[in-house]
Amino acid sequence: MAFKGTIEIDRQRCKGCSVCIANCPMECIRLSKAVNSKGYRYAELANDACIGCASCATVCPDSVITVYRVKI
Amino acid sequence: MDSVTDIRKPENIVYRKPALLTDNIMHYCPGCSHGTVHKIIAEVIEEMGIQDRTIGISPVGCSVFAYNYIDIDWQEAAHGRAPALATAAKRLNPDKYVFTYQGDGDLASIGTAEIIHACSRGENIVVVFINNGIYGMTGGQMAPTTLLGMKTSTTPYGRDAKLNGFPLKITEMLAALDGTAFITRQAVHTAAAVRKTKNAIRKGFEYSMKDIGLSFIEVVSTCNSGWKLSPVEANKWMTEHMFEKYPLGDIKDVLK
Numbered sequence: 199m200a201f202k203g204t205i206e207i208d209r210q211r212c213k214g215c216s217v218c219i220a221n222c223p224m225e226c227i228r229l230s231k232a233v234n235s236k237g238y239r240y241a242e243l244a245n246d247a248c249i250g251c252a253s254c255a256t257v258c259p260d261s262v263i264t265v266y267r268v269k270i
Numbered sequence: 271m272d273s274v275t276d277i278r279k280p281e282n283i284v285y286r287k288p289a290l291l292t293d294n295i296m297h298y299c300p301g302c303s304h305g306t307v308h309k310i311i312a313e314v315i316e317e318m319g320i321q322d323r324t325i326g327i328s329p330v331g332c333s334v335f336a337y338n339y340i341d342i343d344w345q346e347a348a349h350g351r352a353p354a355l356a357t358a359a360k361r362l363n364p365d366k367y368v369f370t371y372q373g374d375g376d377l378a379s380i381g382t383a384e385i386i387h388a389c390s391r392g393e394n395i396v397v398v399f400i401n402n403g404i405y406g407m408t409g410g411q412m413a414p415t416t417l418l419g420m421k422t423s424t425t426p427y428g429r430d431a432k433l434n435g436f437p438l439k440i441t442e443m444l445a446a447l448d449g450t451a452f453i454t455r456q457a458v459h460t461a462a463a464v465r466k467t468k469n470a471i472r473k474g475f476e477y478s479m480k481d482i483g484l485s486f487i488e489v490v491s492t493c494n495s496g497w498k499l500s501p502v503e504a505n506k507w508m509t510e511h512m513f514e515k516y517p518l519g520d521i522k523d524v525l526k
Contacts, residue, residue, distance in 0.1 A: 204274045204282075215301030215501040221461055231304045233336035238300065246274065252285035259305025260296055261287035 203250020203267040206242060211262045213242035218254035218263065227254060286441075288312040290321060294338050296299040301501020303491030304333050306458040307400060311371070312340050314475060324367045327352040327361045329381075331373040332407045333400065337382040350381020353388035356395040360478075361455040367475055369396035374415040380438045382414075385444065392449030392483040396474040399441070399486065402493040403512065413437040417515055422496070423458035437515055441488045449482035452521040457490045457513075459505040482524055490516050 206229070208230055212234065219227045228244040241263075242255075250267025290312035298304045315324050321342055328336040330349040337344035347355045352370035360368040377385050377399050385397065404422055405411040411424040415437055419428040429437075445453040452474055456467035467489055474485030490512050494504035520526075 202277065204277045205413070213300035215405060217301050217501050217505065218504070220502045240444070241345055243274075243404055250277075250284055251461075255285040256461040256464045257306060259298065259302055259309070261302075261305070261309050263285070264283060264287070265285040266282040267284045268282050269279050 199256050200270050201249045201267050203248045203265060204246075205248060205250075205254060206264040206266070207241050207243075208262040208264075209234050209240045210236075212238060213260055214238040214240055215218060215259065216241070217257050217259065221253045221257045223253060224249055226241050284299060288316050289386055290316045290339050290341050292339055296339060297335060298332060299495045300449070301492070301494050301504065302332070303402065303489065304400065305456050306464060306488055307371075307398065307467070308336065308339050310334075310458070310464060311369075311398065311471060314468060314472045315340070315342060315367075318369050318472070318475060320475070323365065324369070325356075325363070327356045327359070327368070327370040329370070329372040329376040331376050331405075332431065333371055334407070336371050347360060350379070351374050351384055351394070352376070352381065353384045353393070353397065355391045356397075357391070360393060360395050364394075367396070367478055368394075369398060369400045369475070369478075371407070372400070374399070374401045374403065374413045378414045378438050378491065382440070384446070385440070386437055389444045389447045389450050389484050389486070392451075394478045394481055394483065396471070396478050396485045397487070398471065398474075399488045400489040400490055400491050401516065402496070403437075404493045404496040405497045406493040410493070410498075415440070417511060420511075428430075439516070441516075441521060450481050451477050451480075451524045452485040452487075452520075454486070454520045455488040455490060455516060455518050457508070457518055459492070459508060463518075477525070480525075488516070495500060
């Protein structure tokens with residue numbers, strides 16, 4: 199059984215700490231080039247390899263990530 | 271193959287911000303462990319369904335504003351005196367879940383006497399102890415838990431045992447007291463570690479209703495601003511250096 203997932207990031211709350219990037223097993227998160235209203239580069243989805251494991255959201259200190267997952 | 275917009279539906283959500291966390295943006299620095307620990311405490315309270323029966327005692331330190339972020343009843347204690355307030359709250363309301371949330375400057379320094387006597391009395395409370403080896407709020411000064419050789423703003427050449435003494439392993443000290451029921455040391459640097467910490471906090475809350483003594487959960491944390499590292503590098507430094515002095519795992523569990 200395989201899973202496909204995706205994440206949604208609250209850009210305005212994200213502080214760009216990159217802990218999610220270090221914890222993503224699929225290497226599908228990166229920092230944006232743009233900044234949010236606080237001046238932080240925020241995390242964004244880099245590709246569609248996400249499996250919805252929620253590791254990123256579990257370690258996120260600011261709880262900005264919502265994780266979706268479906269079976270395929 | 272489902273496209274991203276097809277997957278983004280409410281029924282497919284597997285993880286989201288706990289409803290118990292308020293919408294206030296946390297004042298913590300990017301990557302601070304406080305945010306993660308706040309989140310898992312909110313998750314535990316939400317999962318146990320005890321929002322209206324939980325009283326938190328916030329400390330002095332960076333987490334002084336914890337009451338702005340978790341939507342439960344809070345009291346704010348004087349520096350280091352959270353266990354004393356928690357004792358009162360629990361003794362007057364034995365049906366409530368009472369926990370304190372303290373950093374190492376609060377619990378292991380100015381509040382040492384309070385925590386030792388709360389443990390010795392075997393109060394039925396939960397203590398969440400954030401140990402990052404530094405005074406984060408006031409600008410990164412040396413704390414009792416600072417590692418030997420670790421540079422802080424008051425030990426710019428590194429902590430020297432002759433001048434500054436040795437790091438205080440307060441968790442092991444408290445485990446020796448008869449009034450404690452559950453003592454553990456955890457971390458929140460990886461997803462697996464976060465889940466273990468969450469289980470430990472849940473166990474602490476459950477034990478606090480069993481009248482068997484105090485539950486003490488130390489969370490070895492980072493202070494990336496105080497350590498002058500990026501959040502990811504701080505997590506790496508913690509695994510390489512902090513865990514050597516503060517090894518993770520359960521230290522005491524009277525029900526095992």
